[in-house]
Amino acid sequence: MNVKEFTAEAYPNLALIKYWGKKDEELHIPTKSSLSIAFRIFWTKTVLKIYPGEGKVEKIAINGIPDDLKKIQNFFDKIKKFYPEIKKYNYIIESENNFPSGAGFASSASGYAALAKALGKFLNLSEKETAIIARIGSGSATRSVPSGDIVVWKRGFNSDKELSNLEEVSKRSYGETLVQKFEGISIIATILSNKIKKISSREGMKISVSNDDGIYNAYVKTEEKDFKVLEKAILKRDLETVFDITIKSAMRLHGIILSYPNNGIPVFYLYDQSLELAEKFIELIRKEGVIGAYTFDAGPNPFFILQTKDEEIVISMLRKLNVNYYIYRL
Numbered sequence: 001m002n003v004k005e006f007t008a009e010a011y012p013n014l015a016l017i018k019y020w021g022k023k024d025e026e027l028h029i030p031t032k033s034s035l036s037i038a039f040r041i042f043w044t045k046t047v048l049k050i051y052p053g054e055g056k057v058e059k060i061a062i063n064g065i066p067d068d069l070k071k072i073q074n075f076f077d078k079i080k081k082f083y084p085e086i087k088k089y090n091y092i093i094e095s096e097n098n099f100p101s102g103a104g105f106a107s108s109a110s111g112y113a114a115l116a117k118a119l120g121k122f123l124n125l126s127e128k129e130t131a132i133i134a135r136i137g138s139g140s141a142t143r144s145v146p147s148g149d150i151v152v153w154k155r156g157f158n159s160d161k162e163l164s165n166l167e168e169v170s171k172r173s174y175g176e177t178l179v180q181k182f183e184g185i186s187i188i189a190t191i192l193s194n195k196i197k198k199i200s201s202r203e204g205m206k207i208s209v210s211n212d213d214g215i216y217n218a219y220v221k222t223e224e225k226d227f228k229v230l231e232k233a234i235l236k237r238d239l240e241t242v243f244d245i246t247i248k249s250a251m252r253l254h255g256i257i258l259s260y261p262n263n264g265i266p267v268f269y270l271y272d273q274s275l276e277l278a279e280k281f282i283e284l285i286r287k288e289g290v291i292g293a294y295t296f297d298a299g300p301n302p303f304f305i306l307q308t309k310d311e312e313i314v315i316s317m318l319r320k321l322n323v324n325y326y327i328y329r330l
């Protein structure tokens with residue numbers, strides 16, 4: 001059998017302005033722009049094996065354990081429409097993650113980004129095209145494709161005017177490097193819980209968007225304004241503004257999530273301890289002069305973003321409280 005192999009790796013990312021909601025469920029076109037930092041101590045490595053066939057994924061394994069074949073076949077079926085070449089081969093996907101599933105990072109971002117990069121090598125795609133393929137797997141994966149420290153994912157608007165053609169819109173919505181190197185900053189990822197959440201991000205954002213009564217829409221507008229301010233602040237390295245917006249975007253996300261119960265059942269991801277840690281961190285800002293921010297994804301674990309020189313102060317607070325963590329220095 002004539003088998004070819006393509007290997008790629010990708011890292012998770014942490015959003016400072018979050019992605020929460022889609023205009024298009026199929027192609028994952030976001031309702032709003034988002035911005036993230038790469039977290040490069042964790043990685044996914046993927047080997048894609050291809051041989052003549054009819055567009056079927058024969059096997060997928062993550063760390064040697066078979067994974068959801070149907071989900072990945074669905075992803076291949078979607079991208080076949082853009083790249084018909086895919087129909088001529090069958091596929092075996094072997095992925096390895098170096099981080100535990102409960103480490104606070106969804107493996108779908110680095111997972112789909114690594115797979116898209118391997119597919120990009122096979123199909124000879126540009127970084128932009130690769131980021132579009134990753135996005136179709138999982139929205140936040142598009143931000144794990146570019147090589148830079150800070151990546152933006154714009155919402156598919158052109159010159160502030162919404163494009164009418166879906167394909168055009170879809171092609172304009174992909175992760176792009178904003179800043180290649182953003183040194184002197186650390187991310188501390190804490191682990192309060194490694195339980196699988198009851199409602200996935202995909203489901204949670206669908207609940208927010210489909211129940212919009214005006215609050216979600218206002219959220220999108222405010223966030224879009226802050227996205228532009230944040231982009232400029234990052235380029236000027238105005239850390240105070242960066243950290244101020246980071247905290248606001250995290251808390252707005254959870255405000256929105258709480259605003260839309262699921263058929264009456266409250267949707268929430270934070271624990272009391274999540275908010276307690278956020279408060280403790282703010283105390284360090286006030287009393288010890290630390291410059292930084294906390295943020296949360298759709299889960300209970302706080303992430304701290306701060307100047308590397310202040311790391312020790314935060315670590316000693318976490319140690320005292322017996323909270324486990326990982327550190328990444330940009």
Ligand code: DP6
Binds near residue numbers: 137
């Ligand atoms: C809260 O990218 O996992 O982490 O596009 O449905 O796969 P799908 O969702 P996903 O959502 C991530 C949501 C978030 C915020 C963020 O990373 O921007």
